[in-house]
Amino acid sequence: MDALKRQAAARALEEVRSGMKLGLGTGSTAKHFVDLLGEKVRAGLKVVGVPTSEATRAQAEACGVPLTTLDDVDHLDLTIDGADEINPALDLIKGGGGALLREKIVANASDRMIVIADETKWVERLGRFPLPVEVIPFGLAATQRAMTEAFAKAGVSGQMVLRKAGAGDGHVFVTDGGHWIIDVRLGEIEDPPRLAGLLSAIPGVVEHGLFIGLGSTAILAGAQGIRVIQRP
Ligand SMILES: O=C[C@H](O)[C@H](O)[C@H](O)COP(=O)(O)O
Structure with a gap:
């Protein structure tokens, strides 16, 4: 590989x-x-x-x-x-x-x-790989609720997993920008541009992995x- x-x-x-x-x-x-x-x-x-x-x-x-x-x-x-x-x-x-x-x-x-x-x-369709969503730590639960609504509007759902650092000591993974990442395994994403727009509109979402x-x-x-x- x-x-x-x-x-x-x-x-x-x-x-x-x-x-x-x-x-x-x-x-x-x-x-x-x-x-x-x-x-x-x-x-x-x-x-x-x-x-x-x-x-x-x-x-x-x-x-x-x-x-x-x-x-x-x-x-x-x-x-x-x-x-x-x-x-x-x-x-x-x-x-x-x-x-x-x-x-x-x-x-x-x-x-x-x-x-x-x-x-x-x-x-053929995006979504088998868990979608990374970079979020601000402040107000995480509110951001996750808004994400759930965005997923429902886009016709997808999946468990949200807060990314942990590789060391296995339970520490949260922190991005170069000082943010956290939530990974969401959504399965097939019917309309990636629509989901991208919905996620971008959430205040606590800094950016998402849909390009x-x-x-x-x-x-x-x-x-x-x-x-x-x-x-x-
Ligand atoms: O944040 C990481 C990047 O988006 C990588 O380009 C992506 O994960 C692919 O990485 P790799 O070439 O290691 O599979």
Whole structure:
């Protein structure tokens, strides 16, 4: 699986040109991309990147990829990032690694977003992967009640699970922005854009993992080779 992720990352690197301002994604697939980009930079490629997490920032710095911020550039040419699920409209579920907020800000500031993944991320309908929803700790119960109403309006339901940190000591997972994440296994989401709008309207929801209309191209690596899919 890791070899497939690297293949998708290598194919995405072919889209990078000297002088580009890049959004750098987060996760195990994006990590391959940053690694390969670092090799190119050390060989003379001139790019700057905006990392979507502190983890990616640290990796990019270690690889020698020059970094900037969205305050210092007026737009990004291209963002390359992974995903937890991708449907044929190139709508995505993201945030399995907890980086969805910065990832969405960066993708939205980009002219194009290339999604890199192994074939297992491709689904007819989004929703098998638990949807991450980033919330403000204040008023959590009220936010969850509003989320339940939003799910009902969108015709879905699922148990809400407050994400815990990986250490197994019971501590709540805290995002780079200081927020919490609620994961909700919804099953098939009939209308992802509608659910996205309903969740975005809830005051305690900072952001959610539905990326609608942001993915331009998906590069999927599987046993049969690489598929490049453009947003319809
Ligand atoms: O917050 C994490 C990101 O949205 C990742 O891009 C996503 O979870 C996919 O990660 P991976 O490439 O490790 O499957």
